[in-house]
Structures are given as C-alpha cells and as structure tokens.
Amino acid sequence: MCIARGSVLGPKTLQPPYHATHQAHRELSHLSGRRLRWKLGVMQLLSGLRHRYCLWRLRCLLGGAFDVGGFQEGTRQAAATMIEAVHQADWPCIRSCCTERGSADIYGLSQDQRPYGRLVRFQRQHLRHALPVRVVRRWIDGRSYVLVDMLFVGLRNLLDLGTAQEKEEMVQRIQTVLADSQIQEQFDPKHCRLVIAELVLTFCKELGESEVDLQNSADEREDGWLVDSYELHRFKLISFSPKTLSFRVIEFPKPV
Numbered sequence: 290m291c292i293a294r295g296s297v298l299g300p301k302t303l304q305p306p307y308h309a310t311h312q313a314h315r316e317l318s319h320l321s322g323r324r325l326r327w328k329l330g331v332m333q334l335l336s337g338l339r340h341r342y343c344l345w346r347l348r349c350l351l352g353g354a355f356d357v358g359g360f361q362e363g364t365r366q367a368a369a370t371m372i373e374a375v376h377q378a379d380w381p382c383i384r385s386c387c388t389e390r391g392s393a394d395i396y397g398l399s400q401d402q403r404p405y406g407r408l409v410r411f412q413r414q415h416l417r418h419a420l421p422v423r424v425v426r427r428w429i430d431g432r433s434y435v436l437v438d439m440l441f442v443g444l445r446n447l448l449d450l451g452t453a454q455e456k457e458e459m460v461q462r463i464q465t466v467l468a469d470s471q472i473q474e475q476f477d478p479k480h481c482r483l484v485i486a487e488l489v490l491t492f493c494k495e496l497g498e499s500e501v502d503l504q505n506s507a508d509e510r511e512d513g514w515l516v517d518s519y520e521l522h523r524f525k526l527i528s529f530s531p532k533t534l535s536f537r538v539i540e541f542p543k544p545v
Contacts, residue, residue, distance in 0.1 A: 343421035343437070350426060350435050350496060361419045363514070364439050368490050369413040371516055375399045376410065388493050391517040398519060407462050408484055409521065410450075411443035418442040422489070426496070433496040436517060441488045448482050463526070470541060481539070483527035493517040 348355050367386065374382040378399035384392050398406065423438040447459050463481050494513045529536040 340420050343424045346424040365416050365419040366413050368441050372411050387516045395519045409486055411445055415443050415445040416441045417444055435494050435496055437492045439490050443486045445484055446482050447484055480530050481526045481528045485525045487523040489520045490516055491518040
C-alpha cells in the first residue's frame with residue numbers, strides 16, 4: 290500500500306499548486322504583451338524615422354522652398370487620379386500623368402482581367418495615409434531625376450457608391466473575387482463592404498541636366514512630377530454580419 294501510494298503521490302507532489310501555475314501563466318502572458326508592445330513601439334519609431342529622413346532628403350534635393358504638406362496632398366490627389374484612370378483604362382490621362390517608360394506598364398494594369406483591381410475605387414478622401422518610404426536620385430540618359438516611392442493606405446465602404454446600379458455591380462464584382470479566391474467558407478457579398486489596400490506609386494521629377502545647374506533647377510521648378518510606377522501591394526476585404534455582429538478579414542495574395 291505504501292509503495293502503491295508513493296508511486297501515485299510521488300509525481301503529484303512534484304506538481305506545483307494551482308495558484309502557482311495560474312500565477313506563472315499570468316506572468317508569462319504579461320511578459321508576452323510587454324514584448325509585443327515593445328516591438329510595435331520600435332516598428333513605429335523606425336517607420337517615423339524613415340519618413341522624416343525621406344522628407345529631409347527631398348528638402349536637400351529640391352531646396353528650401355519644398356512644401357511638405359503641398360507635396361503630400363498633391364501626391365494623394367495624383368494617386369486618386371491614377372486609380373480612376375487605371376479603372377477606366379483612360380490612356381490619355383495615363384499618358385499625360387506618367388513618364389514615358391512607366392505609362393505603358395501602368396496602362397497594362399488596366400487591361401488585367403483579374404477582378405482584384407476592379408475593387409480598388411479610392412478617391413482622395415479614402416486615402417488615409419500618404420507617406421514617403423524611399424527617395425533616390427538617379428541619372429537617366431544624362432539627366433538627373435529624383436524618384437520618390439509613396440505609400441498610400443486606402444479604406445472605403447464599397448457600397449457607398451452613388452447609384453443603385455453601381456452598388457449592384459460592385460456586389461457582383463465582390464462575388465466574383467470570392468469565387469476566384471476559392472475560399473472554403475461562404476461569405477455574403479453584401480456583407481463584404483470594407484476594403485483595405487496598400488498602394489505604392491513612384492513619382493519622378495527632373496532636377497537638372499548637369500551638376501552645375503542642379504541646384505538652380507531644383508529651386509526654380511515647382512511642378513514636373515510624373516508617375517513612374519503603380520503597384521498594389523496588399524488587398525483585404527472585411528466581412529461584417531449585422532446579425533451576429535461578427536467580422537472576418539479576408540486577405541488576398543498580391544494581385545498585381
């Protein structure tokens with residue numbers, strides 16, 4: 290009896306009490322939360338430093354008259370114009386707003402038959418962020434250019450379109466996207482209203498023809514920005530059910 294009892298009780302005596310185990314789990318959860326907040330804080334700090342560096346780099350290249358607010362607002366409006374031009378396959382608009390080397394590639398996106406791009410219907414007010422992520426200076430065919438990669442984050446309710454016909458067409462497009470994605474779960478297209486997308490547009494501007502007149506050209510020219518590339522990086526649909534008050538995020542692979 291004693292041996293049997295010892296064989297049973299022995300391992301049990303090695304187990305920590307319930308309150309000690311619960312306390313250890315709480316401490317581990319608290320530590321994980323602190324690490325997550327620390328990582329998030331570091332990422333936000335690095336992102337902010339990168340944006341400030343890009344703006345500082347632009348001031349150095351374009352001169353003291355460079356207007357940060359005007360540049361960000363102008364690129365936001367240009368991005369909205371390009372989104373609509375790609376949606377409408379508007380070649381005259383694309384040709385007038387883009388560089389010669391970029392216009393053909395961007396027009397090719399408008400001919401893409403995949404339905405993802407048809408859901409990108411952002412206007413200026415839907416582009417929540419307009420942030421520079423890279424600034425470089427390049428010499429192309431003997432001329433100096435500055436190229437800026439701008440990150441735009443768009444958020445829109447897809448069913449806030451003006452007419453009932455546009456809303457019905459959008460529901461059909463959402464249904465097509467869900468069918469092509471081969472998602473096993475069933476989603477009501479009318480519940481998939483919110484779309485979140487990240488776009489990166491590269492803006493290009495000529496600085497000068499030589500090193501001698503580089504600074505003078507940067508000070509004198511206020512316009513001249515053209516779109517050099519257009520990429521859709523991330524695309525997500527958010528399905529919200531008003532009956533169950535539940536939502537699901539549907540993330541798609543990079544469409545273009």
